[in-house]
Amino acid sequence: MNTVNAVDARTTVAGAEPLLSAREVSVSFPVGSRVGARMRGEERLLRAVDGVDLEMRRGEALALVGESGSGKSTLAQALAGLQRTDRGEIRFDGRVLPASRSRADRRRIQMVFQDPYSSLNPRMTVGGMLRELLRVHHVVPANRVATFSAELLALVGLGEADLSAYPRQFSGGQRQRVAIARALALRPDVLVADEPVSALDVSVQATILNLLSNLRDELGLTLLLISHNLAVVRHLCDRVAVMYLGRIVEVAPTEQIFSTPRHPYTRGLLAAIPRMTEGAADSSGPAIAGDPPSPLRIPAGCRFRTRCPIAQPRCETEDPVLAAGPDDAEHLAACHFAFSSGAGGPRPERSENEQNA
């Protein structure tokens, strides 16, 4: 396979040119009919991603975290070139990527999908899938295709015999391995993994997570992990970006974001994680009350204010910008009060929102 130049993935050089970056990226989907929407006071556009700036450095593992409706999958697909953006630009290795990417560009960013049962073509053998990609992109000379395919499978812990098997003969965990092998076939620089273990049994998840971790170290891959499971994120990633309703609300190195979250949504998210050591009955109320607003009716000003425990009148009029605090350029949050309240502990004072909930 590649000569393995073991890039020590854990040390990233701050300030170096980002490998993959997004500037003001927005993705919207038109919804329904004009008349109906106007009558209901809703917008015609579902703004899945609403002005996102993000940078990924070579060799790092960045997590995109959020709940349903946050836009994390859409953003990931946009970065991977599988979703058109309405606004904004995406740069790879310094170059702006055009809306319709060339084959060469596509090679550099590959994706692994969530559902192992629908991400493999049921009519193609594993070997067939790999062969097709290798041939179309001329990754290796034609006579090397078979050996290279076997090597790819070995890399993910499968055997040469599996080349002639169909997806239906594999379990969920094995299918994900096949999917990873397929993604690696084109020797990408960036691997985007969209909830790669959510559909798998707990004991199988570990295999895939370990695999991803090892591949990062061995191949110097840059990894973008989309997940709603913060435990997985904590285990695998260097930096975390939290999304809410189409925007990034906080970005920081993993341990920092878990120890001193600055954005109230992040705090709520962390507080909501079920813990083995304390029961639900032990703390006062739910971490975050209420339902998220519909993405068709994004609140004016700060979009989190409707559920925010520290919402103030200012939050209704001014949309906070994702910015770093005075002390630490690595930790950004989009909240007017992100860096003003002390160390950012779990539960701030109850505001009007909580009292009305």
Add this chain to the structure above:
Amino acid sequence: MDTVSAPILEVRDLHVRIASRRGIVRAVDGVSFDVPRGGALGLVGESGSGKSMTLRAILGVLPTEAQVTSGEIRLDGVDLRQLRGSDVNRLRGPKMAMIFQEPMSALNPVARVGWQIAEGPQVHLGLSRGRAAERALELMRRVGIPDPERRFRAYPHEFSGGMRQRVMIAIALSCDPEIILCDEPTTALDVTIQDQILRLLTQLCRESGVSLVFVTHDLPVVAQVCQDVAVMYGGQLVERGEVREVLLDPRHPYTLGLVRSAPDFEYVRESLVPIPGSPPSLVSPPSGCRFHPRCAFAEDDCRTSETPLRPLPGGRSTACLHYERTLEAVEADRACP
């Protein structure tokens, strides 16, 4: 465990078999447990462990290919298997109820939500339409659905996932059952919504004394809601005890494996240790202890002896013949994390 009053649910040696093309699947193979009144028991396992089938067997809603071939299911002292189908049906609602994983498929998409909640009381409690509707409104308030008067007439698709789950809980509570069976009710929900629903369930149990059987594959979730937990593997129970004891201080290698392989938010381990091998075939399961092909501590007798749950000091039980080895491993983990 409450030994003063009789348990609300007693399951004894339950066997569920499924007929399939590949042979007879022994989905549940000799499961016994009790649920104390007002208590919450977690049933934990991965896919294929038999936990969902156990719940469905209790409620009597197994798929057509499956049937209970032996065992007792005593609800408040009455053996459900001895009753006729219509009699069991009368118990569904007033005595026992179930909430499911996917609220969208468990709710009738073309019936208004309020009437779905009111249906139980009308049928089982004989309430008039008006009284049943009042009761439904009250339930909606109790489960935290805002603006219940307006939402009464809404359809399920107009609700978010979390709200639909609340509707399902309201339906389950509508006839004041003594026990609610929960089949992965929060698996499909976002973390913050899951948090709300788990708190709601715990609060409702505390307030009304309803017992719960909570099936999930998510270990921390079970710790949130339940006092006791039973771990299932290959259709059998492998461990049982107080929830935090079992999860933090397991006495069975499978439980240990589960705990070690799941990334936990609180303890960031250097590496996750997956459980080697694959889940057992339920058509021809391994002899003796079903976990032995994947177990690092397996010895000869594990292959030959039957492994029922055996009590341990402190009110716990385990099916492992050599649980001391798990104990040692746990202590070793603790010594150097």
Add this chain to the structure above:
Amino acid sequence: MSAIEIPPVPPGPEPASEPVLVVRAEGRAASRWYRQPALVAGLAILAVVVGLALAAPLLTPYNPITQNLNESLLGPSKDHLLGTDQLGRDTFTRLLYGLRLDLRIGFIAVLLPFVLGIVLGSLAGYFGGWADTTIMRLVDIVLAFPFYVLLIALVFVLGPGERSIYLAITVVGWVAYARIIRGEILVAKRQDYVTAARSGGLSNVRIMRRHLLPNVISQGYIYAMSDIVQVILAIVTLGYLGLGIPPPTADLGSMINDGQNFLSTHWQLTTIPGLVVVVVGLGLSLTGDGLADLLRPGQ
């Protein structure tokens, strides 16, 4: 190759970890075909029919076209199994050759709309947008006309003959396939493996050809089974109306028409060809049902 710490995986594919409750759909149609009674019966009938048609020259010494006015309207006899028609031609011979012709035209006439419909349906489903709109509007236009009205009108305009039949049936018949395949592709293209193929930089044509079509075409086959019956009937009908293959070629439809006048005296001239059409239809129908059951994604 670098050593990576991965727990040993048993050699070869593992059994699916979901135990037997989820019985996966198998596409291997060959697995149990002989156990379907409909399929077996249908194939048996078809085997006889096709056998007869193919063996026509061996089964009868006569020429289907040669007239012999001295021997007109004879009843069934040793020399003429089904008698002769009003122009002295042996009915049995004409029956066999007519069957042969109609079957041949029928099979070809099914293929053409199949191909055209699938191509257009794929384009409409995959690309959407104006391609979809245009193609679907064409579908609407064709569907606005009753099948036979349009068919007859076209054949009338194009003049009699084999080519006109093919053209007319294709123009009228492609729409069903287009709709079916379009619908299947609309669903299939959302599957992750298609997104993965796009992410792999594969061209649209390749994706349609190798990734989408193999997964959806079985629905086309299933429909084709029922379409064959309809096409054969259409050909016979055209023949009956005098719009089919022009005389003197033997053709089941025209035989039915010609024999009508002699229904009271020589009923076999019109009835037997009709019965043959029924039997062929039955055979095709049964085969189609049987195959559909096999190809349909199982429970």
